[in-house]
Amino acid sequence: MDSTEGIVLDQARSAIEELGVGDFVSPEEVAKSVTGKVTYWEKPLPSGEWLLLIRLFSGAIQREEVFLGSILFNAFLSKAFLRVFNDGKLGRASLVANDVDDYYFLVCTASGVEDLADALRSEVEHSLPDLFFGAPDEGRGIYGDLARMFTFRKSEFEPFPVYAVPEFLAPALEKAVREQLRILLTEERFPGSLRTVLAAIAFFYGRTSGGSGDAQSFPKFVEHLATDREYDNLLKTDDVKRAFNVGEVAKPAIKESIDKEAYSTKHLRQLLLGLLNGFAASIDAGSGKWLLPFLRKDGKFISLEPSEYVNCLLGEVQLGYYVFQRSFNRTRVPCRLCNRVEAVVEDRYVTTGLRSFRFHNQSVRHQAEKVCPRCALYSYLGQKLLGTHMVSVAGKLPQVPKTYNLIFHYGKHTDDEIRRLADQIDDLWGLVRRHEDLDRIRREARKQVLALSERASHEHDSAKSSKLAEELAAKADELKAVEADLENTERDIAARYPWVKEMGGSVVPAENHVLDTLANLDISENRVERHVLGLGISGYRMILFVLPQVRPPRDAVEHDFAQRRFSSSRIMVTALLSLLRELCGCDGPFYYQSLPVLAADAFRRDTFYVRNEPIAVAKVHSEYEVVTQIAWKLVWQRGSDGFVRKVVLAEKLLEDPLPTFAEVMRGSLVPGETKRSYRRLPGAYREDWGTYDFTAYAAFVNRLSRIQEVKDSGGEN
Amino acid sequence: MAVKIDREVIDEFCPRLFRVLDSLGLLPRTLLAKPNEFEKYPRLLFGSIQRYNDVDAGFKEWESRILREAAGKNECYPDIEGLRQWMLDHSEKFVRKANLQHLSTSLYARLFQYLYPRRVLANAYCLNHRGEPAVLGKFKRLVSAQDLETRQDAQADLEALLDTDLLQSVDPLVSKLKTVYANEWETVVDDAKKSLIAGAHYYCKVLSGTEKPVPAELEAEAEQQAEPYDNGKGEEE
Numbered sequence: 001m002d003s004t005e006g007i008v009l010d011q012a013r014s015a016i017e018e019l020g021v022g023d024f025v026s027p028e029e030v031a032k033s034v035t036g037k038v039t040y041w042e043k044p045l046p047s048g049e050w051l052l053l054i055r056l057f058s059g060a061i062q063r064e065e066v067f068l069g070s071i072l073f074n075a076f077l078s079k080a081f082l083r084v085f086n087d088g089k090l091g092r093a094s095l096v097a098n099d100v101d102d103y104y105f106l107v108c109t110a111s112g113v114e115d116l117a118d119a120l121r122s123e124v125e126h127s128l129p130d131l132f133f134g135a136p137d138e139g140r141g142i143y144g145d146l147a148r149m150f151t152f153r154k155s156e157f158e159p160f161p162v163y164a165v166p167e168f169l170a171p172a173l174e175k176a177v178r179e180q181l182r183i184l185l186t187e188e189r190f191p192g193s194l195r196t197v198l199a200a201i202a203f204f205y206g207r208t209s210g211g212s213g214d215a216q217s218f219p220k221f222v223e224h225l226a227t228d229r230e231y232d233n234l235l236k237t238d239d240v241k242r243a244f245n246v247g248e249v250a251k252p253a254i255k256e257s258i259d260k261e262a263y264s265t266k267h268l269r270q271l272l273l274g275l276l277n278g279f280a281a282s283i284d285a286g287s288g289k290w291l292l293p294f295l296r297k298d299g300k301f302i303s304l305e306p307s308e309y310v311n312c313l314l315g316e317v318q319l320g321y322y323v324f325q326r327s328f329n330r331t332r333v334p335c336r337l338c339n340r341v342e343a344v345v346e347d348r349y350v351t352t353g354l355r356s357f358r359f360h361n362q363s364v365r366h367q368a369e370k371v372c373p374r375c376a377l378y379s380y381l382g383q384k385l386l387g388t389h390m391v392s393v394a395g396k397l398p399q400v401p402k403t404y405n406l407i408f409h410y411g412k413h414t415d416d417e418i419r420r421l422a423d424q425i426d427d428l429w430g431l432v433r434r435h436e437d438l439d440r441i442r443r444e445a446r447k448q449v450l451a452l453s454e455r456a457s458h459e460h461d462s463a464k465s466s467k468l469a470e471e472l473a474a475k476a477d478e479l480k481a482v483e484a485d486l487e488n489t490e491r492d493i494a495a496r497y498p499w500v501k502e503m504g505g506s507v508v509p510a511e512n513h514v515l516d517t518l519a520n521l522d523i524s525e526n527r528v529e530r531h532v533l534g535l536g537i538s539g540y541r542m543i544l545f546v547l548p549q550v551r552p553p554r555d556a557v558e559h560d561f562a563q564r565r566f567s568s569s570r571i572m573v574t575a576l577l578s579l580l581r582e583l584c585g586c587d588g589p590f591y592y593q594s595l596p597v598l599a600a601d602a603f604r605r606d607t608f609y610v611r612n613e614p615i616a617v618a619k620v621h622s623e624y625e626v627v628t629q630i631a632w633k634l635v636w637q638r639g640s641d642g643f644v645r646k647v648v649l650a651e652k653l654l655e656d657p658l659p660t661f662a663e664v665m666r667g668s669l670v671p672g673e674t675k676r677s678y679r680r681l682p683g684a685y686r687e688d689w690g691t692y693d694f695t696a697y698a699a700f701v702n703r704l705s706r707i708q709e710v711k712d713s714g715g716e717n
Numbered sequence: 718m719a720v721k722i723d724r725e726v727i728d729e730f731c732p733r734l735f736r737v738l739d740s741l742g743l744l745p746r747t748l749l750a751k752p753n754e755f756e757k758y759p760r761l762l763f764g765s766i767q768r769y770n771d772v773d774a775g776f777k778e779w780e781s782r783i784l785r786e787a788a789g790k791n792e793c794y795p796d797i798e799g800l801r802q803w804m805l806d807h808s809e810k811f812v813r814k815a816n817l818q819h820l821s822t823s824l825y826a827r828l829f830q831y832l833y834p835r836r837v838l839a840n841a842y843c844l845n846h847r848g849e850p851a852v853l854g855k856f857k858r859l860v861s862a863q864d865l866e867t868r869q870d871a872q873a874d875l876e877a878l879l880d881t882d883l884l885q886s887v888d889p890l891v892s893k894l895k896t897v898y899a900n901e902w903e904t905v906v907d908d909a910k911k912s913l914i915a916g917a918h919y920y921c922k923v924l925s926g927t928e929k930p931v932p933a934e935l936e937a938e939a940e941q942q943a944e945p946y947d948n949g950k951g952e953e954e
Binding site: 656661690695698701705 | 749822823830834840843844845890894897923929
């Protein structure tokens, strides 16, 4: 059972067993239909029902801005379809298999496909508030958490993708925002999230924009709330003065108080809680005055009726032979991302990322709307999972969606195993980060020890000299302790993940390409950027790894400087895939910048698919690991700058092994050179040989010769 | 797209060429020599062939140049002629620009790979027997031989000693090396013997202690390199 057919056959058997229809259809027939991309068939059952094989098709949009969201939406759709059968009125259904676009179900039902489609439409419409603002629930296809979108600290640029939200969900949004604010206003959270709270209150409840507007300036909003009659006197002047420690209620004074942190945290928290209660009382009483006033007035929401909006989301989705229709005004330029649906959403950094406001076809037609509601939702779902961050663009600091690396995998993993997989990534990442921190401390301590020794050697005053000696001894002890901690961390890595050394030649993260890749991923301490999602139901299912991108060097002009080099390097991508493969411990295929497809002979086990090119795992071990081990031993620079250099060297070594290594030897081995471009490989002077021990170089030349041999004999994929 | 090269021919050619050059004493005795000292004579050969776009003409020009500069030219002439013949048999490969380009760029790595185990074996043998009259005497005899007959006799005597003694005395010292060069170990040992004989003048000095294989100041320079990441550039804060 090496191929697609084997895997689908396994799954078909389970689905048939679950529905108890083994007498009427064989697993082989179902598997053949799935791999043959059959859309629909039906068979009568003795009970009067029909056994249907239905394909639910929703094409994923392969644009970075929306790809993750479209996958999440497809998973949501598949689970919504299964929920249609929850009450048993429409029959029973079981998921057979799925890839990114297609979900195949076996259904026992007395209803027609049109009825099932209607039920799906209703279920989607009913679940929209949860999809947008609900807590994560993988069973319902709801991923991510609204809390991850509340990390912004400014409201000058839209910090929240309100442009992706339909207007009929504005009350639900306000309720969810209020809930988030209450969480952030708890005594423990408030000091750390004060800026977010202030920006969120101004953005969501501000009434005006522009020069004297308050939606972009919290101090101005406070001034209005305390002094402007139109603002219902929701804040009392004395309370404001006490909270901000100011003599007068005016924007400059309040701003200064916030900037200089002169406010009273306790009183400010009480003031904001009171303000929130004021908004809530007005809204709950049915008034729309404080219901996201400026956002609604400015028309930031998508103004479509619920049914129109759902039609827009489901447009071109296919359920068996039934195609959900979409309406499209042909006189307008379609969405710049999917090119299928009418664009009704304006370009904004927080919705469409850093590539917003560039030249697009819509610009020629003076059409401000560039994105369709469906792509806007996809972007929103991606942000709900990964969050947003502030990025510098032409001197401005807009909030943009976080970028990611997506890796697909087919494997037999239960929900618990998937959770364990995520924990293992965290654990390994934690060890790597700990090693990095300790290494930094060690280098600093070494420098200090050297400096102190130098000073001590030149000091003639005995009192000062003895004081320096004491300091030196203390620093030396500190150095020893850090070195011991480092050794322990390396021992922990080797003990918990023994394959790491075999794969990368070392357990020191800076010298091991696999660990260094992990160390250079832009994961934050709370690890919201890392996710392992099981997209199928059970059995041999599709797993999605969402990992952050490689962080750029400090002085990089382009934000994706390191990521681009990483993603265009087969060697590095397969290194990351090898790491995930070892962690999950199965032989299923992995995909990077490739889409898994359920078709005959579409994939094999023990294979990585990188940009649709199949690469055998054995090849990765035999060839790629040699060049990466060399590159990681020879390049001395650290951080993401060093990472890029290592990637470039590894690629060059693979492309042209011996000439590149000759160049490396010139920059590493030749004595008397003051500026070495590479580290010298370890090898002490051997008195008995009368020379340095350069066996490491010889061993690498031998291994590279073998790679050259394979390449020249045409053994390369 | 990568240009295809005739790797098998190149892989066979390189040791042949290096062996001839080593027997003529035209390759550095120390592994810490500058790359151009290693590459000088092979590069001259490739340059001559490229200039004439003809292997025979290029080889002859190169041959006259190295014979002017080499020691022991008479004994080595058959080897040079053998190399010329072999190159003529594969002449179409040596006028291909891609092959010559690859040879030029990979030369340092290939030369290092060839010389490293041979030099280590020869050095280790001499250092292991430093000051031993029995061994030193045989080397001195070969070096001081005036006529051909005495020389041949002394060479045979030294060969016999090396056949029995070389591996036996250095085997435990070079086990690490043996692992890396396992596939060609016998050839390496044979070449090391030939190198010891061809470089008898130099190794005589090593055996007597007047020549140190590595100058002292290079040891210090190399030790400084032992500490990795000593330059803060590129490090993450």
